[in-house]
Amino acid sequence: MTSAAGGPDPHAGFGIGALLGLVNGQQGSAARRRRAEGKPVVPRFAEAAREALADAGARHELAESAAAARERTAAAVSELPDWEALRAAGAAIRDRALLDLDVHLETFEQAVADAGGTVHWARDASAARRIVASLVRDAGDGEVAVADGPVLRETGLAGSLAARGLAVLDASGPEGRDRVRAARVAVTGADFLVADSGTVLLLEADGAARACLTLPETLVCVAGLDRVVPEWEDMEVLLQLLPRAGRGDRLSPQVSAWSGAVPGDGPGEVHVVLVDNGRARILADEVGREALRCIGCGACSAVCPVYERVGERPFDPRGTGRSGPIGAVWTPLARGVDRAPEASLPFASTLCGACADVCPVKIDIPGLLVHLRGEVVDARRHRPVPTPELAVMRGVAWTMADARRFETATGSGARWARLLSRGGRIRRLPGLLGRWTEARDLTAPPAEPFRAWWRRRAPSRRSTK
Amino acid sequence: MSGRDEVLAGVRGALGERRRADVAVPRGYLTRLTGPDAASRADVVALFTERVAALGVAVRHVGGDELATAVAAVLWGWEAKRIVVPADLPYGWLADLDGVRALADSTVLDVPALAAVDGVVTGCAAAVAQTGTVVLDGGRAQGRRALTLVPDRHLCVVHADQIVGSVPEAVRRLDPDVPQAWISGPPVATPGDGPPHGPRTLEMLVVED
Numbered sequence: 072m073t074s075a076a077g078g079p080d081p082h083a084g085f086g087i088g089a090l091l092g093l094v095n096g097q098q099g100s101a102a103r104r105r106r107a108e109g110k111p112v113v114p115r116f117a118e119a120a121r122e123a124l125a126d127a128g129a130r131h132e133l134a135e136s137a138a139a140a141r142e143r144t145a146a147a148v149s150e151l152p153d154w155e156a157l158r159a160a161g162a163a164i165r166d167r168a169l170l171d172l173d174v175h176l177e178t179f180e181q182a183v184a185d186a187g188g189t190v191h192w193a194r195d196a197s198a199a200r201r202i203v204a205s206l207v208r209d210a211g212d213g214e215v216a217v218a219d220g221p222v223l224r225e226t227g228l229a230g231s232l233a234a235r236g237l238a239v240l241d242a243s244g245p246e247g248r249d250r251v252r253a254a255r256v257a258v259t260g261a262d263f264l265v266a267d268s269g270t271v272l273l274l275e276a277d278g279a280a281r282a283c284l285t286l287p288e289t290l291v292c293v294a295g296l297d298r299v300v301p302e303w304e305d306m307e308v309l310l311q312l313l314p315r316a317g318r319g320d321r322l323s324p325q326v327s328a329w330s331g332a333v334p335g336d337g338p339g340e341v342h343v344v345l346v347d348n349g350r351a352r353i354l355a356d357e358v359g360r361e362a363l364r365c366i367g368c369g370a371c372s373a374v375c376p377v378y379e380r381v382g383e384r385p386f387d388p389r390g391t392g393r394s395g396p397i398g399a400v401w402t403p404l405a406r407g408v409d410r411a412p413e414a415s416l417p418f419a420s421t422l423c424g425a426c427a428d429v430c431p432v433k434i435d436i437p438g439l440l441v442h443l444r445g446e447v448v449d450a451r452r453h454r455p456v457p458t459p460e461l462a463v464m465r466g467v468a469w470t471m472a473d474a475r476r477f478e479t480a481t482g483s484g485a486r487w488a489r490l491l492s493r494g495g496r497i498r499r500l501p502g503l504l505g506r507w508t509e510a511r512d513l514t515a516p517p518a519e520p521f522r523a524w525w526r527r528r529a530p531s532r533r534s535t536k
Numbered sequence: 537m538s539g540r541d542e543v544l545a546g547v548r549g550a551l552g553e554r555r556r557a558d559v560a561v562p563r564g565y566l567t568r569l570t571g572p573d574a575a576s577r578a579d580v581v582a583l584f585t586e587r588v589a590a591l592g593v594a595v596r597h598v599g600g601d602e603l604a605t606a607v608a609a610v611l612w613g614w615e616a617k618r619i620v621v622p623a624d625l626p627y628g629w630l631a632d633l634d635g636v637r638a639l640a641d642s643t644v645l646d647v648p649a650l651a652a653v654d655g656v657v658t659g660c661a662a663a664v665a666q667t668g669t670v671v672l673d674g675g676r677a678q679g680r681r682a683l684t685l686v687p688d689r690h691l692c693v694v695h696a697d698q699i700v701g702s703v704p705e706a707v708r709r710l711d712p713d714v715p716q717a718w719i720s721g722p723p724v725a726t727p728g729d730g731p732p733h734g735p736r737t738l739e740m741l742v743v744e745d
């Protein structure tokens with residue numbers, strides 16, 4: 072199932088089956104070597120995806136839940152007449168924060184200090200783990216409540232605290248409710264950091280973070296340093312965008328906002344750990360930095376035809392990154408594209424554009440994927456002997472860039488309505504792009520590529536003119 | 537180099553020498569609720585009631601002079617014997633209690649003591665009609681955050697004039713320096729996870745003065 076030999080034919084049916092063939096046209100030699108040496112191998116996207124695809128039951132569940140999520144979100148979004156204006160404001164708010172990020176981080180640090188809290192800085196995941204472990208050890212009795220969140224998974228925090236001999240209570244677990252109440256120290260993530268007031272915001276459904284940031288004596292909040300926004304008024308936009316684009320809520324069931332320590336109300340000791348872990352590297356890429364706008368709503372995954380098929384693992388085999396379309400951009404930007412797992416991610420897409428249409432902060436994910444495909448090709452261009460993989464990637468990058476032009480031309484009107492009208496399933500996109508999605512089901516690609524078919528048919532067509 | 541200097545240097549290096557000029561935020565979105573939902577105060581209040589009810593919250597409208605009776609009726613429905621209230625809850629709200637002991641919050645009440653009561657009665661700082669949300673910020677009649685987190689039932693009294701139309705109106709009313717809990721219905725457990733945190737029963741009385 073591969074058209075890899077001659078590069079993809081843009082007129083052939085080009086679906087996920089073909090996509091996987093392309094991405095995994097050849098086994099990475101490094102991966103082969105590591106396997107031979109018995110070392111753990113992080114699979115490339117296609118390898119992991121093929122395993123996920125083999126599980127039909129899980130695939131069906133993914134499709135069902137993705138369809139349900141899309142419908143909720145579509146309803147929540149279409150209810151607001153000013154959704155597009157909110158998206159435009161949201162994108163600008165995030166850009167404004169990111170383009171002066173150092174200034175806003177220092178403002179935030181000062182505001183937290185003024186409110187009686189302490190800010191810590193972690194260059195990478197291991198620094199974050201070290202800082203949190205030492206804060207937890209100083210504050211507690213060997214037990215720590217954890218309200219899980221993306222940045223905690225990214226930094227592998229819960230596992231590392233347990234490995235250091237601390238008893239970790241999952242606040243969302245079966246016993247979380249009762250045991251968090253007895254914990255002296257807790258760790259949470261954060262959705263937004265407001266620079267001018269030092270306020271931390273957390274949006275959630277089950278209240279686990281709310282319990283963790285309210286009941287224990289010491290709170291350690293771990294936040295991606297990208298999540299800062301300049302001012303409190305910015306929350307009037309983001310508090311509308313995130314819940315509606317995310318779970319499809321008018322507002323998340325529980326929103327907590329706190330700034331520093333308040334005598335007689337909540338933890339007496341509060342810490343915020345700001346985590347870089349590749350974010351400055353993303354910021355340094357003038358094109359790629361748009362990815363840092365992400366507010367983690369998950370809408371791009373919910374509409375992604377590839378994600379619907381393969382689930383989150385192939386995007387994030389180590390479970391320490393981001394999944395879905397934004398993960399395919401974020402991970403290679405944060406870690407570089409020298410190694411095969413990262414290099415394969417930008418190719419894990421049909422560039423259908425659904426993710427960009429729904430992103431509440433207007434991240435042009437397909438555009439960033441094309442940008443990264445170029446980086447992958449460039450990174451490998453200088454190798455003395457071009458690998459067969461490189462030949463394939465060059466072809467793909469060229470074609471995808473072309474498809475991106477098609478996509479731009481077809482426009483992006485009536486996004487959510489379109490998704491809905493498809494009965495919750497992405498079947499075929501309009502216009503020329505349709506060619507990219509029409510054969511995305513896992514049937515074998517046509518034995519005869521379109522162009523060959525056309526060549527064979529063409530003489531008779533001409534004769535009838 | 538300290539972690540701080542290292543991280544900040546990394547960010548500065550990434551932004552480079554020439555930064556883009558200040559980004560203007562296009563604030564063309566609605567800052568107030570518009571349309572038929574916002575035609576009059578009564579419409580905004582009605583929308584709040586509708587949205588709150590849609591979240592599984594039992595909500596009733598009462599006149600100011602009926603409030604004490606309505607509070608007592610809700611507690612009677614819970615079969616509550618002992619409740620906790622913020623120390624500054626208006627005394628009149630509890631004037632009709634019969635057979636219910638109301639503990640005024642104080643530092644003596646630790647988490648197990650809060651877990652042992654049958655419910656909590658508070659006011660709120662603001663409410664959002666469009667989203668069916670009440671916001672508590674520790675102000676008058678609200679108490680500290682643990683009060684509305686640990687007991688399993690929460691009765692929240694909302695005065696009609698505290699209800700704003702939309703999220704921006706609420707954000708502009710609130711002070712980011714004080715802790716806030718925005719509550720939109722009871723907490724929702726993630727399938728496969730344990731029980732959610734926070735009162736699983738949430739009831740509201742909307743007081744029309």
Ligand code: SF4
Nearest residue numbers: 365366368369371430
């Ligand atoms: S990139 Fe995806 S997760 Fe991030 S804000 Fe956009 S849609 Fe949401």
